[in-house]
Amino acid sequence: MYLLHLHLHGLFRARNLELGRDADTGGQTLYVLELVKALAGQEDVERVEVVTRLIEDRRVSSDYSRREETICPGAQIVRLPFGPRRYLRKELLWPHLDELADELVRHICRRGRRPHWIHAHYADAGYVGALVSRRLEIPLLFTGHSLGREKLRRLLATGQTRAQIEKTYAMSLRIDAEELALAQSCLVVTSTRQEATDQYARYGRFHPELATVIAPGVDLERFHPARDSDPSFPELDDLLGQFLRQPQRPPILALSRADRRKNIPALVAAFGSSERLRRQGNLILLMGSRRDIRKADREQREVFQQVLELVDYHNLYGQVAYPKQLSSDQVPRLYRWAAQRGGVFVNPALTEPFGLTLLEAAASGLPLVATDDGGPRDILSRCRNGLLADVTNIDQLRTAIERLLGQPKRWQTFAQNGLEAVQHHYSWVAHARRYLSQGADLVKDYSLPRSALTLAKAPGMTARLGRRLLYCDLDGALAEADQDSLQALNNRLHATRPQTSFGVLTGVGPQQAKEQLAALELPPADVWICRNGTDVSYGPDQDQDLAWRDHIREGWDRAALENAMAEFQDCLTLQPPSQQGDYKLSYWLNGEDLSLVAAIRQAIREQGLRAQVVLVDHVFLDLLPFAGGRPDAIRHVALQQGILLEHILVAASQHGDGEVLRGLPLGVVLANHDPSLDELRQQRSVFFARRPQAWGILEGMDHYRFLSR
Known part of the structure; x- marks a missing residue:
């Protein structure tokens, strides 16, 4: 097998993971790394790749600028560039993900071999994975890790407004990406039953029968109880002794990044309000790696500030340690150090999709107190090695810790239960075997298409296109052009044929498009993308691309869509038959209403219909x-013809044209464009012309030196 994993945000490398450096480099990063290593060790797996982002930034290690890095025999990291070179938090990656999808298709084509499946981790990777999956017809597996609808619900419960949440987290993009990934996936891998029944079930595109629960494993080579042959822990004694007056006391250990969801201030409040805990133990908080709190992001600064204020309020100096950082090699020793002293591991997170740190602690012999949510429920029901608590209730959290700390008999029972259960239930080898079995069963009957990797010509195509391809929007960019600008464009195209081919994009049918183009006194197009991208044909005779029709027909149910639109009949008007198509159902919107468009999308999702909703020029x-x-x-035409996407120029001006200007193809927006396209000004492959009509197209060609590409 050849398997490809997508893990896009944060900082990912083969060794010394910078866990907790920021909100983007946490448990998901560790999970992907350990999963890939376990898969590479299986006999029937030849190659595993993790595709992530290439970063060139002096603020982070140069490791992240290496194009390829070996994880272990059979497993490799592949870093592809997209967007700015610098490191970005995940909420700023959305405008650049189409670029990565194009790069990934190119990467797979260069390999000359289709992965058996793509496994996308988190919403951003789910978006990219869905695009690549449908373009190359590769099965998609999806793991959300944490889901936008659940996060939105919890953030609203804290009193934040939807506008505040959208500005900080780009939540609407995230949820739309999750819906897209779920619609495209043939398997959804979850860590807990609660994820499938409570969280994924909130999505219209989710199909419960495609979900499988495969609990992650723990590296038992790294995480194990202290052995007689183990050295002592002088570096930890020195490090924590800087904070603690009596470092020999049993520690209450928490290990997480400084994130509101992790709820660390509640743990400090529980400890500070308990005379018993303060008398018996110490509190140790490892809140990621930091160099300077002042340079952390706002949410991290707020968490640190709350912790420090609580330490001061309860006068916990000498009883609380919060070291700046531990190396990844020191973390397993910290668990063993805490277990030797009869400590307790606490996870007070408000929501916890799984909780790998719970397994690490259990494998090291530490009993647990954990949030009564998600993964901890499954782990403690299997391991019987700790107590669950409602962490929104400080009294309950405090009482649960008190019931374990300083209770030798109960502590020993829970510690032994955890050690035995982790060995039995949470081995990475068992995880990898079940994962491969589930994946192989689902994709073995996946119909392999005529391979896009061979770059074979589409049926009906009589000639190859040139090495460059100019697309013009027939309904906008060309429709409003004056005769002089059209003649200048015509002359330019004739002078560069056959190296440069000409294509049109339009919402009308092929025959109407041909008539409109002739009226403009432009030559017939080499490529006709008609009916809003559902009809592709070639040359003056408009030879149909039958492969494209076969590709898009899957799941199309026109009658069901018409029934779904019946509830919106007061707001929509069906366009005449001349504007319809076999794979296009068209309406006029009675007045511009974006909330109506959102409602239509949601209705289609909830009814499980495989269709997309596209709004063009505000009313179509x-x-x-x-x-x-x-x-x-x-992209289909480019793959069939072997044309580099950077050798394609798309001219556009209408509302709704933004979708064709994302990714690697070059874009030119004419001066007479709809204001909605201004949001693309930060896209590096989109040029805004100073002139309108076809003059702007020529300006764009000169800007990119298009004809010399």
């Missing part, structure tokens, strides 16, 4: 096949 609403549309049609 089209329902298209899930795999159709102009962006995918452009």
Whole structure:
């Protein structure tokens, strides 16, 4: 098998993970690394790749600028560039993900071999994985790790407004990406039953029968109880002794990044309000790696500030340790150090999808107190090695810790239970075997398409296109052009043929497009992408691309879509038959209402229909096949013809054209464009012309030196 994993945000490398450096480098990073190593060790796996982001930034290690890095025999990290070179938090990656999807398709084509499946981790990777999956027809597996709808619900409960949440977390993009990934996935891998029944179930595109629970494992070579042959821990004694007056006391240990969801201030409050805990133990908080709190992001600073204020309020000096950082090699020793002193590991997170640190602590012989949510429920029900608590109730959290700390008999029972259960239930080898079995069963009957990797010509195609391809929007960019600008464009195209081919994008059918183009006195197009990307044909005779029709028809149910639109009949008007298509259902929107468009999308999701909703020029609403549309049609033609995406120039000006201007193809926005396209000004492959109409197209060609590419 050849397996490909997508893990895009944060900092990912083969060794010395910078866990807790920020909100983007946490348990998911460790899970992906350990999973990939376990998969590479299986006999029937030849190659595993983790695709992540290439980063060139003096603020982070140069490790993240290496194109490839070996994890272990059979497993490799592949870093692809997309967006700015510098390190970005995950909420700022969204505008650049289409670029990565294009790069990943190119990477797979260069390999000349299709992965058996792509496994996408988190919403950003789910978005990219869904695009690549449908373009190359590769099965997609998805793990959300944490889900946007659940996070939105909890943030709203704290009193934040939707506008505040959207500004900070780009939540609408995240939820849309999760819906897209769930619609495209053939398997959803979860860590707990609660994820499937409570969290994924909130998504219209989620199909419970495609979900499987595979609990992560723990590296038992690294995490184990103290042995007689183990050296003492002088470096930990020295480090923690800087904070603690009586470091020999049993520690209450918490290990997480400084994130509101991790709820560390509640643990400090519980400790500070208990005379018994203060008399018997110490509190040790490892809140990620930090160099300077002042340079941390706002949420981290707020968490640190709350912790320090609580330490001061309860006068906990000499009883609380919060070291700046521990190396990844020191973390296993910290667990063993705490277990030797009869300590307790506490996870007070408000929500915990799984909780790998709980397994690490259990494998090291530490009993647990954990949030009564998600993963901890499953872990403690199997391991019987600790207590669950409602962590929103300080009294309950405090009482649970008091019931373990300083209770030798109960402590010993829980510690032994944890050691035995982790060995039995949470081995990475067992996880990898079950994972491969589930994946192989689902994808073995996946119909392999005519391979896009061979770059074979589509049926009906009579000639190859040139090495460059110019697409113009027939409904906007060309429709408003004056005769002089059209003549200048015509002359430029004729002078560079056959190296440069000409294509049109339009919402109308092929025959109407041909008539409109002739009226502009432009030559017939080499490529016709009509009916909003559901109809592709070639040359003056408009030879149909039958492979494209086969590709987009899966799951298309026009009658069901018409029934779904019946509830919106007062707000929509069906367009005439001339504007419909076999794979295009078109309406006029009676007045511009974005909330109505959102409601239509939600209705289609909830009814399990595989269709996308596209709004063009504010009033033309089209329902298209899930795999159709102009962006995918452009890439289909490029794959069939072997044309580099950087050798494609797309000219656009209408509302709704933004979707065709994302990714690697070059874009030019004409001066007479709809204001909605201004949001693309930060895209590095989009040029805003100073001139309108076809003059702007020519300006864009000169800007990119397009004809010399």
